[in-house]
Amino acid sequence: MKFDLKALKGKYKGDAIEVLHVVGGSLILAAGLNLFIIPLGLYSGGLIGISQLLRLLLSNTVHISKIAGIDLYGIIYLLLNIPLIFWGYKVLGKRFALKTLIAVAVSSLFLSLIPIPQTPIIEDFLTSCILGGIIVGAGSGLILRGRSAGGGLDIIGMVMAKKKPGNSVGRLSIIVNFFVYVICLIVFNVEIAIYSLIFSAVSSIMVDRLHSQNINMSVMIFTKKTGISAAIMEELHRGVTNWDGEGAYTHKTAYVLFTIISKYEVSRLRRIVRSIDPQAFVIFMEGAQVDGNFEKRL
Numbered sequence: 001m002k003f004d005l006k007a008l009k010g011k012y013k014g015d016a017i018e019v020l021h022v023v024g025g026s027l028i029l030a031a032g033l034n035l036f037i038i039p040l041g042l043y044s045g046g047l048i049g050i051s052q053l054l055r056l057l058l059s060n061t062v063h064i065s066k067i068a069g070i071d072l073y074g075i076i077y078l079l080l081n082i083p084l085i086f087w088g089y090k091v092l093g094k095r096f097a098l099k100t101l102i103a104v105a106v107s108s109l110f111l112s113l114i115p116i117p118q119t120p121i122i123e124d125f126l127t128s129c130i131l132g133g134i135i136v137g138a139g140s141g142l143i144l145r146g147r148s149a150g151g152g153l154d155i156i157g158m159v160m161a162k163k164k165p166g167n168s169v170g171r172l173s174i175i176v177n178f179f180v181y182v183i184c185l186i187v188f189n190v191e192i193a194i195y196s197l198i199f200s201a202v203s204s205i206m207v208d209r210l211h212s213q214n215i216n217m218s219v220m221i222f223t224k225k226t227g228i229s230a231a232i233m234e235e236l237h238r239g240v241t242n243w244d245g246e247g248a249y250t251h252k253t254a255y256v257l258f259t260i261i262s263k264y265e266v267s268r269l270r271r272i273v274r275s276i277d278p279q280a281f282v283i284f285m286e287g288a289q290v291d292g293n294f295e296k297r298l
Helices: 005-040 046-061 072-092 094-113 125-145 153-163 169-187 190-210 228-235 263-276
Strands: 216-223 241-246 253-262 281-286
Touching: 005 094, 005 125, 046 072, 046 169, 072 094, 072 153, 125 190, 169 190, 216 263, 228 253, 228 263, 253 263, 263 281
Parallel strands: none
Antiparallel strands: 216 253, 216 281, 241 253
16 A cells, blocks of 8 residues: 555644634634624524523522632533534534644633633623624634534534535524523623624524535536546545537537536645546536535535
8 A cells, every 4th residue: 555645744744734723713713702792792693602601590590600710501401512522523523523623722721711701891881792692603614614513502503504405504593592592681681682683693694604514506517527526525525427529619528517506615626627638628606506425525
């Protein structure tokens, strides 16, 4: 068996980039929450929102909100995610579970350590909701681009997307968080619930814009060389349809290939095509709607 040093280096480089996405996204997510959302008394959705409510409950009942200077809601968030990470391991595999554990641990650390200002940085609720939603959504999207999940609804959404390709993480977040904020409406007041919901909606939209695995691409490849179809099926594990064609001007035989991939796989497909035929003509069309046997990659 031939040892491919170049492929090994490429794999480690890809893993390092994914880890940077996870760590950087976790920092951005925590900063967006602690600096713009929590100071206004607003609530996030999903497990982070539940962690905030549990922290409030502990603070009001046993008067404990910090342990050794570390905010409790980050610790609670970590504990709540453990069973979900195990579920993700069973459905999505060991690599996903390991990176998700890293993301949740780093997010919990940043959520606990980044100081929450006593006075809001931006006092206008709507502005803070929109800015905080963009920042938190960008952080979550970067974590997902690292082929990981930030925890909570991200894990549930990715598992559901794996089982049914039509699902998306952001869409699930909006649906689930609607019910979370109905509870906030009952417990708190209308203003808190509405602004928290606005934050959640902006964040979810931002997640789906950055989570490129949700964006399908239809690809047509025009080439005069053989072997591209086999390479795509072997490396990307995507199906390919071939047609025999003819150049209208040269009257030489040409091959037309068609496949569907996620936007996340575009760079890998370009590399495959260029390695076999640098002169190939490739058309990428974003936003293809797919119905049928198409595996959604995470």
